[in-house]
Structure formats: C-alpha cells, structure tokens
Amino acid sequence: MPELSYREAVRDALSRAMRDDEDVFIMGEDIAEMGGSMGVTQGMLDEFGPERVRNSPISEMALAGAAIGAAMQGMRPVAEIMYEDFLTLATEQIVNQAAKHRYMSGGQLSVPVTFRTQGGAGWSPGAQHAQQLEAWFVHIPGLKVVFASTPSDVRGLLWSSIYDDNPVIFFEHRTLYGIKEDVPDELEPIPLGEARVHRPGEDVTVIATGRLVHESLAAAEEAEQEGVSVEVVDPRTLQPLDEDALVSSVKKTNRCVVAHEAVTRMGFGAEVAAVIQYGAFDWLDAPIERVGAKFAPLPFAPVMEEFVVPHSRDVLDAIYRTVGRSNGSDGN
C-alpha cells in the first residue's frame, strides 16, 4: 500500500483518469509549468502535454464556461479554480449555466464537468483567499458538492466526480494537502452521496467536514479521556447528502454536533441540523450544537484569524454542552 499525501491523491486521481480516457483534461490558472498554486498538478504537464494540462488566463468566467461547453460535447473536463473565493467570478457560469442546462433542455443535455477548488484558513491569507463557500453551492439544484477530508477520500471521490454526469463542485482544504495516508494500489471509487464514519462512538455524534473532521477526531480523543464516547461522521458529499447515515448515527448517540470551518450562520450545518431534528427528533437528548466560524470576514492578523475559525477545543466544548458538562468556554 503506497502512502499518498492528500495532494498526491488528487494528482493520482486526475492522472489515472487522463491515462485511461482522452475525454478527461484539466485546465486552470498556473496549473501547467507551475503545477498549480498548491502544487497539485506538478509533473502532469510532462506526462500529458500542454493541450491536456491547459494553462488558462486569469479568466474564471471563460475558464468555467469553456469547461462547461466542452462537457456539453461529452468531454469530462476538470477545471481548477485556484481559490474558492474566485468561484464568485465563475458563479454565473456555474449557477445559471452548468447547473441548469440539463433542466432547461428538458433532459437533452448533461454537463459532466468537475470544478476543483480549495480554500481554508490557518495561514493568514486574509479575507479574499480563504473563505469556505460550500453553502452557496449546496443550495443550487443541479449541482453536486463534494468536500473531501482525507487522501483516500479525495482520490476516490474525485474519480467519481469526474465520472459523474452532473456538474460537481469539488472542495479541497488547503491545510490538508500535506496529510498522508496509506491507500490501496488500485483506486477505489467512492460513490457520491455516501458518508463515512471515521470513529464509532456511543454518546455524541459529530458531523464534520473538511479540516473540522480532523479537529473533531482530536476532540473525540480528548472526550474519550473524560469518558465521553464520540462518533465522528464525515458526509463527504454535501449534495446529495447521505441523510440516512447521519440520522441513524444520531439515533444511536442521541446527541449531535455539526462542525465546519465556514461561518456558522446560514451554513451547511444549519441544513444538517434541520435534517437531524426532523429525522431523529424523538431520539435527541440535547439541542443540536453547531460549530463554525464567527460571523466576520477572515482577518489577516494570526491572532484574529485563530479567534474567528473553529478548532478542536470548540468542538470539544460543543460535545460537552450536549452531555451537560461545562468544561469549556461558550461556543458560537
């Protein structure tokens, strides 16, 4: 079993798809010689050449739209949007075009395009290079949304996204690129819409995405020391959402914390909380807790950034609140 970093796992999925299939190509800003701003596509230019590892101008509307147009002709483009903040520039094309062509055509078209993007706080990029905007896209019928948190997940989910016949917004987290995991030689596709239980537990379910999966696992370890057994579940695909897996976990533990790095208010976690309260109302022994960023743009100064985004201690505090302990500070 080779050990792959999250970064290498993304590259591995892209490269395998491109070796197998001439319809797959990648395009994006600085992805060729430079290998992408996060180094994800390093070396791919040498293997696949400049036609299929296509550097684009800084031009998100055309980049996104051209990927959509190629997909409508049956290709399977993977467009890299360098920072998810720049999805805002491509949003018209993604929301009005990619998400709706199949619908508006009455089912004549499919748009098998994947938009890879990344973001996340933790290194002071400031307010325009670290947002978590997944909640914008889960709200749009016609889009699928993936947020992978481990090397094996990112590889298997990216493969499935490339081969899904719908537009997929594929979120990666900047701080996860370096984490490593043993993965099988053979790439195992992970179906979209299937949650992963990272850690079984009895007392509280933490439903977390992206970086917060790891923060939640750390919090769960600590809680374990205090005798609180925590189950950590990563939905992995935010749209479609594996509601059954989330609800059945909470029916087992009777308590729920939802954790993501994006701002709490109106976040993805709000929808998850609604799903849980409806699906497991009679099983809940405590209000559902939400953990996320405070309602502010991401600040530059490290002390402020640290303050705004959630960490394992915030998850831990939330876990304790659900079991009626007050070991921590107030959450948000």
Next chain:
Amino acid sequence: MAKVEQKGTLSKSDLREFFREMLLIRRFEEKVEERFRAGELPGFLHVAIGQEAVAVGVCRALEEGDIIGSTHRAHGHTLAKGTTPNELMAELYGKLEGCSHGYGGSMHLYDIERGNMGANAVVGGGLPAIVGAALAFKFRGEPRVGVAFFGDGATNIGTFHESLNLAQLWQVPAVFVCENNHWAESTPSWQHMPIEDISQRAVAFGMKAVKVDGQDVEAVYKAARRALEHARGGKGPVFLAVNTYRLVGHYIGDPQVYRSKEELEQTRETQDPIQHLRARLELSDDEVEEIDREVQEIVDTAVDFAKSGTDPKPEDALKNVYA
C-alpha cells in the same frame, strides 16, 4: 432544410428559399405576438422581427455537425437551425412536445440533435460554452464549428471579452456573430458603448473581424461561409460584426418610449430584410402571396399543434434536475 449546394454562390432558387424561410420566421413571430396579446403565452417573449436575415444567412452557411448558441431573442435562430415550427411553438406554450419539453420556454430553446446548444437568457452567458465546445472539436480533430449569436449589448459584459480572448488564444474553431441592432434592451449604443465600430473589440484580441450588412441575407450568408471555412480550417475564430435592426420593441408589449415613432417608421421602411430580398428577387405580388399563404399555414398548424399538446404534470418539475 436543404443545404445550399454550391458553396459561396447562391442561385435565385437558393435565395427564394431564403426568402421563404425569412418570411416563415416573420410570420411565426407575428403569430407569437398575437397569441401573447391574446393571453395564451406565459413568460417573456422577445421576437426577432427585422433580424431574420442574420439567422437564415448564418444557419444556411453551417455544415452538418456545426452547433449554435443563441440568445433571449432566439426564435429565428432556432427555426433556421432546423427545429420545426411545431416543436418551437409547443415550447412557447409550455408543452411536453416542445423543443425543451416545457422546461425552457422562449429564452431557453434547445435542440441538441439539430445542433442547437441552447438559447441563453443571461446576456453573454452562452459565449464561454461555445468556446469550450469548439475546444472539444479541436481536441477530437472534428471539422466542426461552434457559432455564438449575441447582441451589441453583450459586448460590454465580461463573458464576451473573456470568451474572445480565450478563443483567439487557443485558436478554437468558433464564429462569433454579433447582431448589432443598436439597442441593448432600451439603451441605445451611444449610451452603452464608447466606440462606434464594434468590430474593434474583436480586433483588440487579434481576432479576424468582418463587417456585414445584416439586412442583406446574401451578404450574411457569404460572410458566414467564409468565416466558417476560416475557423474550420484551423485558422482561428472569426468575429462577424453584423449590422442589423430590431423593427419591434425589446419584448412583446414594450411601449418603446425610448425611441420616436418617426424613427421606428423610417427604420421599418428602409431596413426590412424581407422587403430587400423581395426587391432583389423581383418577386411579383402573386409569388409573394403564394409563399406567404404557405408559411402562414405552417404557422397556423404550429399553433394548433401546440394548443393540442400535452401539459407536463406539475411533478414533472422534479425531473431532469440531475442526470
């Protein structure tokens, strides 16, 4: 619809066929206005009266396999690209038999089998996808061209500039047909563009740009033919700056408070592409009447077809969200 055999040259019978097709679009659009005013048609409707020669001239120059992307003013392009009047009218009535099966409507007309990749209700929204389609043709070595229709108003939006830049940079087989009707909805060119010669915008990207009289279908056809050959031959995209006139309001019911009746009258008298072609072909009243009767009948049949079409079930709204 039969393609013109002798490329680049047009016989009198070819032009007569163009005349018939333009008149069909005109009568179709007039019928749409009539049925809208009768309260039968939901939604927004933008008719292409005055711009028929652009749709017919360009679409007749296309080869099998070429694709188009259209705009909110799409009925003419859609008919010219081969969608039947029945299927188009049924779509305007929101019927399952419509070319978008009732999911699209006037501003979202699709006919993938016939190479119509969709009309777009976001001004400039369809241009990037045409670049991407053309890129796919280039990747696969297919001798196909992607054609984007759009208006002068679209040349102010970012997608236009980004698309032309990318198309020229990547030398994809695309033709950009700018239907400059001098109005962006109700706003005249002089209020929305700081230049008069719209082709300069393509020249700025190093793109081959050609100016065309959009009220002369033969000129449009010939220019489109050359542009398509250029693009198909791998020589890069072409911009057609087509000068045309919208002889009606922006939408059906537009009171057109922004232009004088005199100006509109004068434009109608001097810039009607159908009258131009009629004069050029020296068609007699009898000949025109005969063609007119034929196309009117087609349009009436389309209305009957549409009205007797199948309404979607309300819950059909939940289909086709995902593949």
